[in-house]
Amino acid sequence: MNERQYENQKILLIDGHSILNRAFYGIPDLTNAEGLHTNAIYGFLNILFKVLEEEKPEYLTVAFDVHAPTFRHEMFEDYKGTRKPMAEELRQQVPVMKEVLQAMGIRIVEQAGLEADDLIGTLSKRGEKEGMNVVVLSGDRDLLQLATEKVKIRIPKTKQGRTEVEDYLAADVKEKYQVTPQEFIDVKALMGDSSDNIPGVPSIGEKTATKIIVEYGSIENAYSHVEELKPPRAAKALKEHYDMAQMSKALATINVDADFPYEFSEGKIGNLYTQEAYEYFQRLQFKNLLGRFDVESPANQIEDQFREITKEEEAEAVFEKAAGAPCVGIAFEKDTENVLPLFKDQAGLSGIGVAFGEDQIYNIRTSDTMTETYLLEKVTSLTESRAVISMFDVKAAMKQIQIRKPENTFDVHVAAYLLNPLKSAYETDDIAHEYLDLNIDEKLPAEKKTCYEAYTMFRAEKVLREKLREYEMEALFDEIEMPLVFTLSDMEKAGVRIAADQLKMYGSELGDKIEELEKEIYDLAQETFNINSPKQLGVVLFEHLELPHGKKTKTGYSTAADILEKLAPDYPIVSKILEYRQLAKLKSTYADGLANFISDDGRIHGTFNQTVTATGRISSTEPNLQNIPIRMELGRLIRKVFIPEEGYVFVDADYSQIELRILAHCSGDEALIHAYQEAQDIHRITASQVFHTPFEEVTDLQRRNAKAVNFGIVYGISSFGLSQDLSITRKEAGEYIDRYFETYPGVKAYLDGEVAFGKENGYVKTMFGRRRPIPELSSSNFMQRSFGERVAMNSPIQGAAADIMKIAMIRVGRALRSRGLKSRIVIQVHDELLIETKKEEVEIVKQILKEEMEHAADLRVPLIADMSQGSSWYEAK
Known part of the structure; x- marks a missing residue:
């Protein structure tokens, strides 16, 4: 090596585990299609890219701990095993992180017997001797002891949800902590650090430690003046525990002269955005990071089968063949080139993707003769054929086409949601990658992407149906979710008058x-x-x-x-x-x-979503009607502006205590079932039992408290949560819950059973087979596990309530149509249905609602729907 051949060049040294750890706890959990947790890797890469852009180093090396006893901790046997074990969700990301870095050509350094900070400390000193500018990136403030005028320590921290980085040269350490980087070691040794196994000296905190080292410069010098130390408590502690102070200092001191193989030339930064790294980023589903790469996704062999159709006679032949196929995938290509992002949904068609075989994949372009209207009519006609029509978001497609045979339609989006309801959003390329092992390059021309999307719809129909069958959710999909698509579409088209x-x-x-x-x-x-x-x-x-x-x-x-x-x-x-x-x-x-x-017709045509909530509940957007604060009168008054058409009234039907009734059915608790079968006041009965009060003497306060317990139990409420709700002590709340479970022992057994099932299987399910995965149950974090247990108790109940409401909506909608009535469903919120009802049809609509809602499921207790009517939603409620 030539003398100082790296003069004035910059090297970035990263404390791998430290930055991964910070990212893991700073970013909500993410998983890819394979179930791998990815939040730490994603956060690490974002921090890496940010610092690379800011520092522009020529060299880069990432140091990792080898999780084996290190030299420093072998010196002190009592302390080496006290480190908090790494969370399993983080542990599984470490080897993948290393693979990603290697794919990017980034030098990794690790050595048995040495910690990452020893490796970094040694490299920073070597680099400084070579005349390099050294930047150290770590979340561990221990590394501040390495700061000099040529070695800068950068410590990322999260502030108001954003990552900021604090920079420290030697002078900055002195300014912030009143001590030099070397003296910082002594401060750390005196005050200790449980997170880093440094015991410190009992009774000496950060302020006292800093004051001592500012005055005396080192632990050794302070000890030689121990009689003069202030306060006396600190003097006594140092005198009695000087051996511990020295041991702590040895533990806190980073080795800057470690022996391990490394040449700076190995850390030279080349092209980080390699083909191999691109494939890793795709596998990890870091879509918003793919734009950094100037590489093409590996071409899939199916591209050879793509055919562009521009002539009408060719298009006619394709549609004729498609009509005879078992399954046809359809994708719509929007002409968004000259449309503002806000109006993308309103853009016209530039083409349609049609796929019905491995070698039958077409992009049919619009033209003067093959207009948008022509193509949409051809697709509508295709829905009358015997083919299963597979699309992504059928409800959205119905804004453009009519579907003549709903029973022959397959919504890939809905199927993918059922299989993984925890995913925040699904796109076609997610489904292609997860279920078909197919990568769709974001940079492809639109016509090729449309072919891929159509092919994905064609292939995914069979794969997803088989998966639904394997998960025992095929009936749920066919009998509830797919028919609901059409019910919601009708509601959106109808809208509600304002x-x-x-x-x-x-x-x-x-x-x-x-x-x-x-x-x-x-x-x-x-x-x-x-x-x-x-x-x-x-x-x-x-x-x-x-x-x-x-x-x-x-x-x-x-x-x-x-x-x-x-x-x-x-x-x-x-x-x-x-x-x-x-x-x-x-x-x-x-x-x-x-x-x-409000649209031109004076109505709001909101969106009802069935692929958003993890429990299966329907949500609404544009506007969100489910968050109207109806507990306060001024909030309820907003419902006065929702009015029916002239000649119509609103009929409102609301399930009574549906979740408690489902709890009674699922738990099989005889006392709870009997109370509902006898149509008794469930809250008054619970109050009588829990508070040991005769039924006739139950006070209104006792009933209110019992009501809070009844509904709280469904949501897995804790004694702390109940104490907050009722403004009572935690002990009293715990006694209420204990008495509740004594009164309804079947409920306790059922809820415990659901938690046990969830822990064993990783999911719980409703009585209709809807699955709710609960990864939190296997979390190493106590709070996460506790959350998972509450979800395990509640999801089967809340999910079943959602399923029953969906069945009721489908049946009510069918009954209204089959009887040729003009009345229609316009709003669904939680357990409530609002029907815009022709005045002459009020009685028959009420009969339909009572029949279909109360018989939507066969429970051991009666389902009850309360009904009312009025000239506004406010009056009807």
Whole structure:
């Protein structure tokens, strides 16, 4: 090696496990199609790319610990085994991370008997001797001891959900910690660090340790002046535990002269974005990182079979052949080139993908003769054939085409959702990769992508159906989810009428009330401030007004709802602030927000989603009708603006206590079943049993508390959660829950059984076979496991309620159509159906609702649907 041949060149040294660990705990859990946890790898790569762009180094090396006893910990046998074990979800990502780095051509260094910080410490000193500028990236502040004028330590930290990086040269360490990098070791040795197995000296914390080292420079010098040390408590501790202090210093000191093979030339950065790395990123499903690569996805052999059709006679032949095929995959290619992203859904067609065999894959282009209308008519005709038509998002397709044989339609999106309801979103390329081992390159021309999408729809139909059969969800798909697609489509097309003038008036009234509240809040505070600013609000409440329970954080006092709700009964200003927040939310989200969704026909045509929630519940967007705050009267009033057409009324049907009834059925608890069979007041009965009070003497408060227990049990409520809900002690809440389970022992056995089933199988299921995977049950994190247990208790109940509501919707819709009625379903929210009902059809609609809703499932207890009607949703409810 030539003398100082790396002069003024820069090397980036990364503490591999430290950055992986930080990413793992800083990013929500992610898994790829193979079930591999990927959040730590994803976070590591994002931090890596950020620092590479900022530093632009010529050399890069990542150091990893070898999880075997290291030299430093072998010196002190008592401490080497006390490290917190690595979470299993993180452990499985470590070898994959190394494979990804190797695929990117990044030098990895690891050595048995040496920790990563010893490797980094040695390389940083070697690099400095070579005249290099060294950048060390680690989440471990121990490495601050390496800082010099040529060695910069960069420590990433998460602030308000974003990663920021703190930089430390030697002077920065001195400025922030009052000690030099070398003295930093002694501070760490005195105060100890349980996360890094450094015991420290009992009774000496960070402030005292810093003060001692600032004054004496080292542990050894402090010990030689131990009689002079202040405070006396610290002097006594150091005198008694000097051997521990020395041991801690040895543990805290990074080895900067370790012996391991390494040449700086090996760390030279080349092309990180290799073909091999690209394939890893695809496998890990890091789609938003693929744009960094200037490589093509490996061509799939099927591309040779793609055929572009531009002539009408050729198109006719393709559609004729397709009509005789067992299955046809259809994909629509939108002409989005000259359309703003906001209006992509409204773009016209530029082509249609059709696939019905391994060598029958076509892209049929629009032209002067083959117009968009022509192609859509041909696809509509195809739905009358004997072929199964497989598409992605059938409901969206029905905005363009009619489907003549719903029973011959397969929605790939819905099937994929059923198989993995935890995935936040599915795209065609996800399904191609996960189920067909097919990679669709993001950079392909649109016409090729459309062929791939059509082929994916064709192939996926068989694969997904087989998977549904294997998971025992084929009947759920065929009898509930697919028919529901058409029911929801009808509801979206129908929409619901809005009284725009009333909405405007409602918004104006809210605005007046908000202004009035503002003045009252300012009068009580005796100052004006921004009520919507948590920082300003915190200062006013907890400093100026000196209210209790102020919790100060780095960004100011917390003004979260749970804190303010505790103060509200005793402080009028707080109750007015809570009311102000509710009204402001109502105004922005509903009074002002709903107006944006009113179409030219005076109706809102919202979107009902069946592939979003993990439990199977339907959700709604544009607008979200399920979050209207109906517990407060002003919130309920928004329902007044939802009105029926002239000559119609609203009939509202709402399941009564459906989840508790399902709990009674699934648990088989005789006492609970008997109460429902006798049509008794379930909450009063529970109160009587739990509080040992005669039924006739149960107070309203006892009934309310029993109601909270009844519904809380369904959601796996803890004694802490119940104590918060009822404002009682945790001990009292625990006693309530214990008495509940004594009253209904079948419920306890059932819930415990669901948790046990979930732990053994990794999922729970509803009585209709809907699966809800629960990876949290095998988590190494206690909070995650506890969450998983609550999910295991609740999902079979909530999921079954969702299934029953879906069955009811399908049957109600069919009955309305089969009888030729003009009434139609317009809204579904949780356990409630709203029917826009022709006045002459009210009685028959009520009969249909009662029949279909109450007989949607055969339970051991009766299903009850409560009905009402009115000239607005408010009146009908």
